[in-house]
Amino acid sequence: MKNAIFSFHDDSPKYKQIYEKFKTFIERGDLKADERLPSLRQLAESLHVSRNTALMAYELLAAEGYIRGESRKGYFVNELEPLLLQEASSSSHHHEQTEPTQPIRVDFRADVVDQSHFPLKTWRRIANHVLTVKDSFRYGDPFGEMCLREQIAAYLLQSRGVRTDPKAVIVGSSTQQMLVYLGHILKDEFESVIVEDPGYDGAREAFQFHRFMFETLPVYETGADLSQLEQMKSRLIYVTPSHQSPMGVSMSIQQRHTLIHWVNKMRGYIIEDDYDSEFRYTQKPFPALASIDAARVIYLGNFSKSFLPGIRLSYMVLPQPLLDRYQQRFLLFENTSSMLSQLTMAKFMEAGEWIRHLKRMRLVYKRKMQHLVSALRKEFQHHISIIGEQSGLYVLVKVHLPCSEDWLIKRAYAHGVKVYPTSRYFVHHSPDQPMIKLGFSNLSFAEIQLGVELLKKAWLESNATGFAHDSET
Numbered sequence: 514m515k516n517a518i519f520s521f522h523d524d525s526p527k528y529k530q531i532y533e534k535f536k537t538f539i540e541r542g543d544l545k546a547d548e549r550l551p552s553l554r555q556l557a558e559s560l561h562v563s564r565n566t567a568l569m570a571y572e573l574l575a576a577e578g579y580i581r582g583e584s585r586k587g588y589f590v591n592e593l594e595p596l597l598l599q600e601a602s603s604s605s606h607h608h609e610q611t612e613p614t615q616p617i618r619v620d621f622r623a624d625v626v627d628q629s630h631f632p633l634k635t636w637r638r639i640a641n642h643v644l645t646v647k648d649s650f651r652y653g654d655p656f657g658e659m660c661l662r663e664q665i666a667a668y669l670l671q672s673r674g675v676r677t678d679p680k681a682v683i684v685g686s687s688t689q690q691m692l693v694y695l696g697h698i699l700k701d702e703f704e705s706v707i708v709e710d711p712g713y714d715g716a717r718e719a720f721q722f723h724r725f726m727f728e729t730l731p732v733y734e735t736g737a738d739l740s741q742l743e744q745m746k747s748r749l750i751y752v753t754p755s756h757q758s759p760m761g762v763s764m765s766i767q768q769r770h771t772l773i774h775w776v777n778k779m780r781g782y783i784i785e786d787d788y789d790s791e792f793r794y795t796q797k798p799f800p801a802l803a804s805i806d807a808a809r810v811i812y813l814g815n816f817s818k819s820f821l822p823g824i825r826l827s828y829m830v831l832p833q834p835l836l837d838r839y840q841q842r843f844l845l846f847e848n849t850s851s852m853l854s855q856l857t858m859a860k861f862m863e864a865g866e867w868i869r870h871l872k873r874m875r876l877v878y879k880r881k882m883q884h885l886v887s888a889l890r891k892e893f894q895h896h897i898s899i900i901g902e903q904s905g906l907y908v909l910v911k912v913h914l915p916c917s918e919d920w921l922i923k924r925a926y927a928h929g930v931k932v933y934p935t936s937r938y939f940v941h942h943s944p945d946q947p948m949i950k951l952g953f954s955n956l957s958f959a960e961i962q963l964g965v966e967l968l969k970k971a972w973l974e975s976n977a978t979g980f981a982h983d984s985e986t
Contacts, residue, residue, distance in 0.1 A: 527562050528917065531570035539579050539590055546592035550580060569917045576923050618929040619964030623907040623952025624822060630877055631821065635866055640857045653852035655844060657684025657828070661855045664862040665814075665828055673790065674804035675812060677830045683839065686825040686849040688786060688815050692719035692751075695784070695811065695829065698838045699749065700725070703781070707750040709737065711938035713758040713786065716751050729940050734900050736762045739771050748781025754802060755790035759909060759938045759950060761901020766799055773802065776809045782832070784811045789818040791871050793904040794879040808832050816858065818906065819871060824854050878906060881953045881961065888965040896973060900948070907952040909935060911944065914972065918947040921972060928971040930964050 521527055538544045551559065556567040571588055574580045580588050643649055648658075656662075662682040669675040685691045692715075700723045708717055710729035717727070728745045730752070731738040737757065752772070754764035764772070776783050785802045803812035807830075815827035827850075831839055861867055886902045889910065900909040912921060918934050925932045933950040936943070953961055 526566075527560075528566045528569035528573070529919070531556075531560065531562075531567065532573040535570065535574055536577075536579055539574075539593065544590045546590055548590045549586075550588040550590065552587055565915070568915055569920065572916050572920045573923070576920055576927070616929060617926075617931050619956065619960050619967065620931040621907075621951040621953065621956070621964060622931065622933065623950060623954070625952070625955040626818070626821060626906075627874065627877055627954055629957075630874060632866060632870055636857065636861065639860045639864070639866075640853070643853060643856045643860060646856070649853060649856060651852075653848050653855065655846055655848050656840065657682065657848060657850070658852060658855040658859060661859040661862075662828075664859050664867075668862065668867070669801075669803075669812075669814070669830070673787065673801040675801050675807065675830065676804070677807065677812075681830050681833070681836050682828055683831060683836075684826065684828050684848065684850055684855060686827060687817070688788060688813055688827050689715045689719050690849055691813060691827055691829050692716055692784075693722055694839070694843065696720055696723040696725065698835060698842055699723075699782075703747070703749040705747040705749070706784075707742075707745055707747045708940070709752060709757065710940040710942050711759055711935065712751075712940070713753060714937050716786070717940075720751070727940070729942075731942050732757055732760050732762070734760060734762065734898075737764060737768065739768055739775075742771075742775050748776075748779040749784070750776070750781070751784040751786065752802075753786045753788065755787050755799065756793070756901075756905045758786075758788065759901075759907075759935055761903070761905050761907075761909065763793075763799060763904065769799065769802055769805060773806045773809070777806065782809055782811055782835070784813065786813045788813070788815060789905055790814075791819045792875055792878050792906060794875075794882060795903045803830060811835065819874070820867075824858070826850055826854055826858060878954060881956070881958070882908070884958050885951065885953045885961050885965070888962055892965050892969040893973070906954040907950055910949045910951055912947050912949065912972065916947065916972075918949065921947055921949055924971040925968055928967045930967045930971065932968070 521530055535544070535550075544550075550556075550571070553564050553567045553571065557564045560567070571580065571582070575582060575588075578591055579593075581591055582588050659679060661684060662679040665682050665684075666677050666679040669677060683691070685694065696719060703725070705726035705728060706720050707728045707730050708720070709732050711732060720727070728747050730742070730750070737752070750772070752764070754769060756763060772783060783802055787801055790801070801812065803810040809832065811832065812830040813827070814829075816824055817827070858867075882902060885908065886899055889897060889899060896913050898911040898913070900911060902908055918936055922932055922934060933952070935948040935950050956964065
C-alpha cells in the first residue's frame, strides 16, 4: 500500500476518503474478489492515520457489501454483481447514498406530531366558522392578531409563569424566522452571541445571516457548563433551558438564577427558546427564565412541536426597549403567518381546546416515550446509552460500538429504518461516541417495537462476526 495512492484533502474526513478509494479500486477490478486487504494496523501505519479511522473506513465498505470481515482471518473483497460492475464502469461518479434493500418501514423522524390524536373535527369546525367572520377578509396586523396575542399571554401566565402585556407578544411563522427578524434589531448593539454546543443549528444559521460572531457554551449529558460564562465577551446568549436541543436536559433552577444574574451584570439579553416545554414526563417544568426576569429575557415559543408543524405559528415576547425598536422597524412589513391560522388558533384556545389537547398529548407521548426506552434497553442493553428520556418528542441514543454515525445511519437504512444524525448540532465539542436521534411522536407502539428490532438486526446481529473480528485485526 503506497501513500501516494492516498492524497488526503481537507474536504471530508479521512476515513471517508479511504472508503472512497477502496470502493473505486474494487469497482474498477484493481482489487479482486476474495483478495485479502491490509489489516487495520497495517493500513493505519501505512497511511499515518489512527486505527479507528481505518476501522471506520472498512466498516463503511462492509456495510455496503464491498468487503467482508472473517473472524480471526481479516478483511476480504466480496465479489460484486455484474450489474454493479457495469454501472461502476459507465459512471465515474457513484452516488454515495445507496438505495435501501427494502422500503422504509419505520421512520424515526422527530419533526412530526401524532396524526391519530389530532383534533381534526374540532379544528375544522372552528376554521370553517372563522371563514364566516368579517375579519377573515382583510390583511392582518403586522405583529399578529390581537385576539391570538391575548390568548398567548394568558396561556404563558398560566403555564410558564410569564407575565406579559399582549402587545409585547409578536406572532410569526417560525422560530428561525423570528430569530432572523430579531437579529436585525440586535445587530447594531451586539456583535456576537453565545450559542449552545451542541445546539439548534437553525438558530446559528439565523444569527450567521446577520454575521454575528459566535462564542460557545458547552452542553453535556448532565447539563450546560456555565463555569466559563464570566470569561466570555458576548452580552447576548441563546439557550433552550427547558429541553435543551438536542441533548434533552433541563437547566436547574440554580443555573437559571446564575444566568439571570450574569445577564443583569452584563446588561445584555437572554434569548430563551422554550420550543417544547409542554412535554415533560417526570415532574413539573421549571419556571421559564422570562418569569424570573422579563426585562432581560426574550421569550420564544411555537405551536409546531406541540400541535401542528404545518400551521406555521410561532411567537416571541419582547422586553419594552426591544419592542419599541421592533415595532418601529417592521411596522410596514406584512406578517409572515396566515391570518386564518391565527384566528382559528385564537378561537381554539379561547374554547379551552388547546389545554385539553396538551393534556391528552402529554399522556400519549409519555407512553410512547416509555415504550421506546423500554424496547431500546431490552434489545440493546449495555450497547447503548439513552439521553433525554424525561421530556420532549425524541431521544438520543449513544451507541457503544466501534462505528461511525454515518455507518449507523446507512445500516439502519439498508434494513428499512430511517434514523437521524446529531453531528449537525455540534460546533466544537464532538461526542466521544456516535449519537443517533430517534423521534417517536407519529409512530404507533407496534412501529416503535418493529423499528427497534430492525435496528438491533442492523447494528448488532448482522455484525456480530465483524465486531468480534475488529478486536483481532
